[in-house]
Amino acid sequence: MKQNRFWAWVVFLAGAAYFIVPLVATFEFSLRMRRGYYSFDSYASVFSDPNFQTTFGYSVVIGILAIIVGIVVVVPAVYFVRLRMPWLRPVMEFITLLPLIIPAIILVYGYIRLYNSSSIIPFTGSALGTDILLVFAYVTLALPYTYRAVDTGMRTIDVQTLTEAAQIAGANTVQIITAIILPNILVAVLSGAFLTFAIVIGEFTIASLLNRPAFGPYLQNIGANRAYEPAALAIISFIITWGAMGMINVLGHFAPRTSARTD
Amino acid sequence: MAFLDVSNLTKSYGANTVVKGVSFAFDKGEFISLLGPSGCGKTTILRMIAGFETPSSGTIMVDGQDITGLKPNQRKLGMVFQAYALFPNLNVGDNIGFGLKISGVPAEERRARVADMLKLIGLPGFEKRYPYEMSGGQQQRVALARAIAPRPRMLLLDEPLSALDAKIRVSLREEIRAIQRELGITTVFVTHDQEEALSISDRIVVMNAGNIEQLGAPHDIYNMPRTRFVATFVGQLNNLDATVVDPAAQTVSLDGQVITVPNLPASSTAGAAIVLTVRPEVLSIGQRQGNELALHGTVEDVTFLGSVIRIRVALGRNVVSLDTFNDQRAAPPQRGAPIEITLAGKDLLVLAN
Ligand SMILES: Nc1ncnc2c1ncn2[C@@H]1O[C@H](COP(=O)(O)OP(=O)(O)OP(=O)(O)O)[C@@H](O)[C@H]1O
Numbered sequence: 001m002k003q004n005r006f007w008a009w010v011v012f013l014a015g016a017a018y019f020i021v022p023l024v025a026t027f028e029f030s031l032r033m034r035r036g037y038y039s040f041d042s043y044a045s046v047f048s049d050p051n052f053q054t055t056f057g058y059s060v061v062i063g064i065l066a067i068i069v070g071i072v073v074v075v076p077a078v079y080f081v082r083l084r085m086p087w088l089r090p091v092m093e094f095i096t097l098l099p100l101i102i103p104a105i106i107l108v109y110g111y112i113r114l115y116n117s118s119s120i121i122p123f124t125g126s127a128l129g130t131d132i133l134l135v136f137a138y139v140t141l142a143l144p145y146t147y148r149a150v151d152t153g154m155r156t157i158d159v160q161t162l163t164e165a166a167q168i169a170g171a172n173t174v175q176i177i178t179a180i181i182l183p184n185i186l187v188a189v190l191s192g193a194f195l196t197f198a199i200v201i202g203e204f205t206i207a208s209l210l211n212r213p214a215f216g217p218y219l220q221n222i223g224a225n226r227a228y229e230p231a232a233l234a235i236i237s238f239i240i241t242w243g244a245m246g247m248i249n250v251l252g253h254f255a256p257r258t259s260a261r262t263d
Numbered sequence: 264m265a266f267l268d269v270s271n272l273t274k275s276y277g278a279n280t281v282v283k284g285v286s287f288a289f290d291k292g293e294f295i296s297l298l299g300p301s302g303c304g305k306t307t308i309l310r311m312i313a314g315f316e317t318p319s320s321g322t323i324m325v326d327g328q329d330i331t332g333l334k335p336n337q338r339k340l341g342m343v344f345q346a347y348a349l350f351p352n353l354n355v356g357d358n359i360g361f362g363l364k365i366s367g368v369p370a371e372e373r374r375a376r377v378a379d380m381l382k383l384i385g386l387p388g389f390e391k392r393y394p395y396e397m398s399g400g401q402q403q404r405v406a407l408a409r410a411i412a413p414r415p416r417m418l419l420l421d422e423p424l425s426a427l428d429a430k431i432r433v434s435l436r437e438e439i440r441a442i443q444r445e446l447g448i449t450t451v452f453v454t455h456d457q458e459e460a461l462s463i464s465d466r467i468v469v470m471n472a473g474n475i476e477q478l479g480a481p482h483d484i485y486n487m488p489r490t491r492f493v494a495t496f497v498g499q500l501n502n503l504d505a506t507v508v509d510p511a512a513q514t515v516s517l518d519g520q521v522i523t524v525p526n527l528p529a530s531s532t533a534g535a536a537i538v539l540t541v542r543p544e545v546l547s548i549g550q551r552q553g554n555e556l557a558l559h560g561t562v563e564d565v566t567f568l569g570s571v572i573r574i575r576v577a578l579g580r581n582v583v584s585l586d587t588f589n590d591q592r593a594a595p596p597q598r599g600a601p602i603e604i605t606l607a608g609k610d611l612l613v614l615a616n
């Protein structure tokens with residue numbers, strides 16, 4: 001028993017060190033911009049860089065749009081598959097896993113071929129078109145996570161009976177999804193949203209190859225040309241990502257209680 | 264003109280026909296039960312009336328309107344489900360007001376209607392509660408209020424009481440009946456519990472394997488079952504093997520005891536084997552006014568059921584059950600004791616198979 005616990009701790013500490021040591025080292029390095037003593041100069045330099053502000057703002061907007069489009073696409077899709085076409089579920093599972101298997105670079109080359117300025121649908125022909133393409137690319141990248149989050153959320157409610165109860169009361173499909181289904185899986189949807197956000201904010205490949213002024217390429221550019229700022233940016237990205245993850249946890253406590261009492 | 268008119272309703276799943284050309288018509292304000300064993304198609308019929316299943320053929324008319332092709336949300340019906348199905352994200356007030364909100368009733372009017380409904384179901388002031396904060400019985404009351412709040416043309420209930428325990432089941436069914444009477448709302452109630460159906464219905468549709476076996480008022484169904492299925496499914500029943508002695512005199516032999524059976528069909532032939540049925544409660548111990556037939560046997564078993572004592576009497580090969588009220592001043596019969604039971608000949612039924 002005691003022996004067991006000892007080794008459990010050793011494994012845990014080794015694992016923790018694997019993540020924490022580089023983090024602490026990076027943080028320590030980011031504080032050494034001013035010679036001789038620790039300061040937050042590198043952070044000040046990052047925040048005052050107008051490129052940081054514009055690229056970060058751009059990625060936040062793209063991230064929010066990707067979240068909205070993702071919800072509008074995924075929630076009704078999962079709902080209808082559960083309600084009317086349950087035999088389609090294995091197919092959905094497979095399709096939504098594809099973005100994990102197919103590298104982003106293949107996706108983006110496919111996009112450039114299909115939607116280039118001399119194609120029938122020239123998305124890449126304008127900045128706005130490329131932005132739209134980027135949003136859809138991110139929806140695709142986040143699909144494995146959003147689909148699973150929403151699907152798990154819907155498993156906790158009796159979709160069919162709730163739908164029928166709302167239908168007989170006069171509600172149409174849009175009213176059922178917005179007033180009944182969505183609120184009951186809100187926590188699942190939001191955890192999908194934060195995962196989407198975490199993916200979008202640091203994504204490099206697609207943003208760079210579509211040549212959009214996103215935060216990912218900015219990070220890469222700074223990383224290649226500066227000494228201390230990249231460390232500060234790594235810490236900032238880390239905080240943003242983990243903040244998003246933490247939000248998922250916090251939201252779990254606000255989940256509506258769905259378990260029906262039968263006493 | 265009937266308020267609810269179902270004609271030739273059929274439903275098949277592939278090669279499996281589960282509702283086989285069912286027709287019935289009911290008047291406004293009637294409380295109708297669909298009664299039958301598991302799998303006989305009760306739920307399927309109710310779901311076709313609600314619009315959740317599309318009939319393979321046949322029509323459903325409500326108040327003169329053919330609703331067969333309408334979507335559920337266009338039918339103006341209310342429904343209560345077995346699994347409560349309250350919206351977990353909405354409080355009681357919003358659950359009850361859901362249909363009103365969908366149809367655009369202003370908030371002020373909605374609030375008043377919700378308060379009225381809560382008073383009606385005996386849960387005044389419960390507006391702000393959430394479904395998970397209530398017992399099953401309370402949730403099902405709220406589900407009832409939610410179904411009737413928008414003043415639907417008809418109320419549909421699919422075994423609404425089966426998830427509740429016995430005591431609440433009885434009190435809630437009486438409450439449902441009282442509310443139904445007060446509102447005068449035409450109601451279709453699905454159940455496989457014959458006691459439930461007998462106690463609250465104006466009329467009962469007894470179903471078996473997708474067909475209607477008998478349709479009638481509870482006392483007709485119980486006292487004059489038209490088929491063996493109805494007789495055995497509704498209430499307790501004794502089946503007695505007998506032999507026709509003389510069709511003209513309407514006499515039969517029951518384990519050697521010859522009795523007169525007024526209901527014996529004139530077409531029977533002497534020596535033919537027949538089955539007589541009789542309800543336990545029409546049999547008496549000893550002589551009783553109006554019971555002209557007597558049978559002799561021995562007490563085989565005595566079961567104490569509280570206010571009622573059920574006695575099994577062996578008449579030879581046949582064994583009959585009979586019920587007598589518990590008499591605190593008299594000891595119940597002893598096992599093995601000889602006993603005389605009497606009955607009125609008209610209560611002996613000869614059933615068609
Ligand atoms: N979607 C379906 N696909 C195939 N068969 C079905 C479907 N729904 C119902 N059935 C079949 O139809 C028959 C009648 O079902 P139904 O639910 O109407 O029975 P019920 O009388 O309500 O029984 P219970 O008392 O058990 O609820 C059953 O044999 C059932 O297996």
Ligand SMILES: [Mg+2]
Pocket residue numbers: 305306307
């Ligand atoms: Mg059923």
